[in-house]
Amino acid sequence: MKTRYEKGLETLRSYTDEEKGTNHFELMKALEDIAPDLGTYIIEFAYGDIYNRDYLSKQSRALTVLSSLVTQGSGSLPQLELHINTALNAGLSEKEIIESMMQLIPYVGFPSVINALTQARKVFQERTEKALA
Amino acid sequence: MKTRYEKGLETLRSYTDEEKGTNHFELMKALEDIAPDLGTYIIEFAYGDIYNRDYLSKQSRALTVLSSLVTQGSGSLPQLELHINTALNAGLSEKEIIESMMQLIPYVGFPSVINALTQARKVFQERTEKALA
Amino acid sequence: MKTRYEKGLETLRSYTDEEKGTNHFELMKALEDIAPDLGTYIIEFAYGDIYNRDYLSKQSRALTVLSSLVTQGSGSLPQLELHINTALNAGLSEKEIIESMMQLIPYVGFPSVINALTQARKVFQERTEKALA
Amino acid sequence: MKTRYEKGLETLRSYTDEEKGTNHFELMKALEDIAPDLGTYIIEFAYGDIYNRDYLSKQSRALTVLSSLVTQGSGSLPQLELHINTALNAGLSEKEIIESMMQLIPYVGFPSVINALTQARKVFQERTEKALA
Amino acid sequence: MKTRYEKGLETLRSYTDEEKGTNHFELMKALEDIAPDLGTYIIEFAYGDIYNRDYLSKQSRALTVLSSLVTQGSGSLPQLELHINTALNAGLSEKEIIESMMQLIPYVGFPSVINALTQARKVFQERTEKALA
Amino acid sequence: MKTRYEKGLETLRSYTDEEKGTNHFELMKALEDIAPDLGTYIIEFAYGDIYNRDYLSKQSRALTVLSSLVTQGSGSLPQLELHINTALNAGLSEKEIIESMMQLIPYVGFPSVINALTQARKVFQERTEKALA
Numbered sequence: 001m002k003t004r005y006e007k008g009l010e011t012l013r014s015y016t017d018e019e020k021g022t023n024h025f026e027l028m029k030a031l032e033d034i035a036p037d038l039g040t041y042i043i044e045f046a047y048g049d050i051y052n053r054d055y056l057s058k059q060s061r062a063l064t065v066l067s068s069l070v071t072q073g074s075g076s077l078p079q080l081e082l083h084i085n086t087a088l089n090a091g092l093s094e095k096e097i098i099e100s101m102m103q104l105i106p107y108v109g110f111p112s113v114i115n116a117l118t119q120a121r122k123v124f125q126e127r128t129e130k131a132l133a
Numbered sequence: 134m135k136t137r138y139e140k141g142l143e144t145l146r147s148y149t150d151e152e153k154g155t156n157h158f159e160l161m162k163a164l165e166d167i168a169p170d171l172g173t174y175i176i177e178f179a180y181g182d183i184y185n186r187d188y189l190s191k192q193s194r195a196l197t198v199l200s201s202l203v204t205q206g207s208g209s210l211p212q213l214e215l216h217i218n219t220a221l222n223a224g225l226s227e228k229e230i231i232e233s234m235m236q237l238i239p240y241v242g243f244p245s246v247i248n249a250l251t252q253a254r255k256v257f258q259e260r261t262e263k264a265l266a
Numbered sequence: 267m268k269t270r271y272e273k274g275l276e277t278l279r280s281y282t283d284e285e286k287g288t289n290h291f292e293l294m295k296a297l298e299d300i301a302p303d304l305g306t307y308i309i310e311f312a313y314g315d316i317y318n319r320d321y322l323s324k325q326s327r328a329l330t331v332l333s334s335l336v337t338q339g340s341g342s343l344p345q346l347e348l349h350i351n352t353a354l355n356a357g358l359s360e361k362e363i364i365e366s367m368m369q370l371i372p373y374v375g376f377p378s379v380i381n382a383l384t385q386a387r388k389v390f391q392e393r394t395e396k397a398l399a
Numbered sequence: 400m401k402t403r404y405e406k407g408l409e410t411l412r413s414y415t416d417e418e419k420g421t422n423h424f425e426l427m428k429a430l431e432d433i434a435p436d437l438g439t440y441i442i443e444f445a446y447g448d449i450y451n452r453d454y455l456s457k458q459s460r461a462l463t464v465l466s467s468l469v470t471q472g473s474g475s476l477p478q479l480e481l482h483i484n485t486a487l488n489a490g491l492s493e494k495e496i497i498e499s500m501m502q503l504i505p506y507v508g509f510p511s512v513i514n515a516l517t518q519a520r521k522v523f524q525e526r527t528e529k530a531l532a
Numbered sequence: 533m534k535t536r537y538e539k540g541l542e543t544l545r546s547y548t549d550e551e552k553g554t555n556h557f558e559l560m561k562a563l564e565d566i567a568p569d570l571g572t573y574i575i576e577f578a579y580g581d582i583y584n585r586d587y588l589s590k591q592s593r594a595l596t597v598l599s600s601l602v603t604q605g606s607g608s609l610p611q612l613e614l615h616i617n618t619a620l621n622a623g624l625s626e627k628e629i630i631e632s633m634m635q636l637i638p639y640v641g642f643p644s645v646i647n648a649l650t651q652a653r654k655v656f657q658e659r660t661e662k663a664l665a
Numbered sequence: 666m667k668t669r670y671e672k673g674l675e676t677l678r679s680y681t682d683e684e685k686g687t688n689h690f691e692l693m694k695a696l697e698d699i700a701p702d703l704g705t706y707i708i709e710f711a712y713g714d715i716y717n718r719d720y721l722s723k724q725s726r727a728l729t730v731l732s733s734l735v736t737q738g739s740g741s742l743p744q745l746e747l748h749i750n751t752a753l754n755a756g757l758s759e760k761e762i763i764e765s766m767m768q769l770i771p772y773v774g775f776p777s778v779i780n781a782l783t784q785a786r787k788v789f790q791e792r793t794e795k796a797l798a
Contacts, residue, residue: 099187178440235569243574331506344647370464508640516700
């Protein structure tokens with residue numbers, strides 16, 4: 001039977017495209033020296049325990065997380081960039097991602113949505129460039 | 134051709150079950166005396182313009198809004214109550230609603246999720262009671 | 267020459283109508299046993315130092331504070347109630363207060379504004395009742 | 400009779416000085432390719448419906464919006480930059496803008512106010528340079 | 533060797549006084565029907581993994597959590613009540629708890645601190661009453 | 666007897682190491698031209714009145730402030746950088762600072778903690794470089 005770490009790693013990989021966009025592995029590597037356990041918690045708890053639960057599709061989980069980060073404001077912009085990539089890897093289209101941000105205008109106002117769309121535009125372009133490279 | 138108000142009213146009604154749970158019409162009525170235009174903006178802009186856009190299903194829009202309100206903390210609890218009802222009317226199951234809240238634990242922490250689940254539990258019970266009444 | 271405390275007390279009184287609405291003095295009294303210095307800081311720093319500065323009218327200061335509390339979400343509802351009263355005492359009309367909340371819809375979204383308007387409505391009613399009493 | 404778009408465009412222009420500072424038109428242009436309707440909503444809803452309402456002066460509306468963005472924290476810094484420019488175009492003086500930020504110290508604490516003042520300083524300098532250019 | 537659940541349960545108990553104040557067990561019980569795994573995650577991840585780490589004393593961990601909840605605004609008031617109790621059970625004095633809230637005035641402003649102190653006052657009284665009962 | 670300004674300046678200096686890391690004096694200097702009183706309020710109120718109170722150690726005060734800024738999200742990153750330096754100057758170890766951020770994962774979620782750890786890593790490196798220079 002798989003450990004939480006193995007289950008989490010497998011799930012995290014299914015949300016990751018190492019060819020395209022920034023990903024959790026780079027981020028965890030960058031903090032490995034000062035916070036070695038951080039990556040373990042992300043893999044075991046976030047991806048092993050939570051993302052592995054039933055009743056919601058991968059796309060719906062990605063949508064839920066994206067909406068939360070947009071709502072948190074660009075205070076979470078680096079994280080937003082990461083999860084726009086995750087959402088695309090989970091199978092959401094660029095149009096669905098933009099649309100989920102537009103849907104938040106009446107609930108968080110224009111400023112946070114504008115910051116999020118600006119970040120989305122940047123991610124879409126980077127992925128196109130990487131794909132063409 | 135329908136006006137924005139007519140389109141919005143139709144869309145809002147499709148997210149409303151006046152038999153069950155609290156709904157936007159009660160809320161707009163309560164503020165009609167001091168802010169008569171508020172209801173018009175909710176119907177024309179939020180439901181007429183935004184909820185009527187393409188590329189996302191009703192369920193996905195409800196999920197996106199729910200995630201945003203959970204992230205805003207119980208500062209938006211009265212609104213959260215309203216949109217848990219909206220989400221159920223849009224066709225999300227209780228399990229999907231709970232699951233979308235559980236998915237946010239790694240992104241907003243336990244306290245906001247616990248407050249949201251407490252509110253969801255209250256709404257589910259009220260709807261059962263109204264259904265039995 | 268007046269002390270900061272005397273200046274602050276005078277300024278705070280100019281924003282207070284002990285006949286109507288809740289006020290800072292009740293609030294400071296309620297916390298006097300566990301946080302005796304809190305009231306001193308509110309009077310000396312908030313009202314003595316800050317509210318006494320130049321370049322903005324009393325109404326503009328009240329408007330700025332109100333907008334901040336609406337933006338903080340109903341997490342600050344008890345404070346919002348206090349400062350809706352302060353704003354009225356500073357000479358803003360009910361219409362101007364409602365209008366400043368409506369102006370925030372594109373910047374914070376409907377939920378926080380709806381919570382704020384609900385609070386404003388409550389305060390306006392209480393003051394009318396006290397006036398009639 | 401003017402359409403909401405025409406009314407909004409006229410109002411937005413009255414808050415814009417294309418010679419000085421960043422403005423909404425640049426911002427909407429930048430997102431036109433991925434979110435073509437965003438600009439329409441900003442013009443029709445924010446400026447056509449909301450900014451055009453009665454009972455508050457242009458300066459008071461600008462002050463209210465500025466206070467909200469300062470309170471939202473530097474998560475909205477790009478938006479704050481935009482609206483410091485809007486506030487100056489609406490006729491608020493640099494001193495009034497700084498003062499409205501100082502007034503928020505007791506309500507949001509020093510960090511958000513320091514970030515806001517740093518942004519204001521940057522905008523004031525850029526406008527002076529553009530004016531001298 | 534202890535499981536994460538056993539370690540977590542032991543740690544959680546060391547922060548709990550079932551005689552006094554509200555506690556996590558009541559809270560988890562209340563949500564058991566709709567979110568049975570929530571309690572497991574709180575015990576295994578929050579208390580088993582995180583609270584069990586080295587380099588910070590129990591008091592310092594309680595202080596850190598308290599400061600975070602005060603900063604989140606009264607959106608987390610029910611949680612704040614829980615963690616004021618946790619902090620007292622961890623060995624912080626009432627004076628230290630009040631002081632940590634006063635220390636936040638320059639960083640979050642008066643409103644959030646006033647809401648937090650009001651909550652602390654309520655918890656202190658309830659515990660005295662329970663102790664006398 | 667010392668004035669509030671003298672007391673505050675002395676306290677602020679005890680949290681400052683002008684050799685290492687960014688500090689309040691640079692920050693106040695940068696805003697002196699547009700907000701000359703800001704520095705006075707930081708020294709008199711924040712450091713003179715608040716940091717000088719009893720019942721909490723310097724380390725505990727630094728820990729409380731750090732936790733608040735992490736919770737405010739990277740909206741306060743420039744301030745967070747300042748207070749990571751303040752915390753080190755107050756005698757907290759790098760390990761204790763990292764640990765206080767890890768402790769917040771269950772209360773604010775991974776994104777804000779990841780942003781904070783990234784900032785801490787940057788500050789630790791800068792101080793090492795300055796020390797070696």
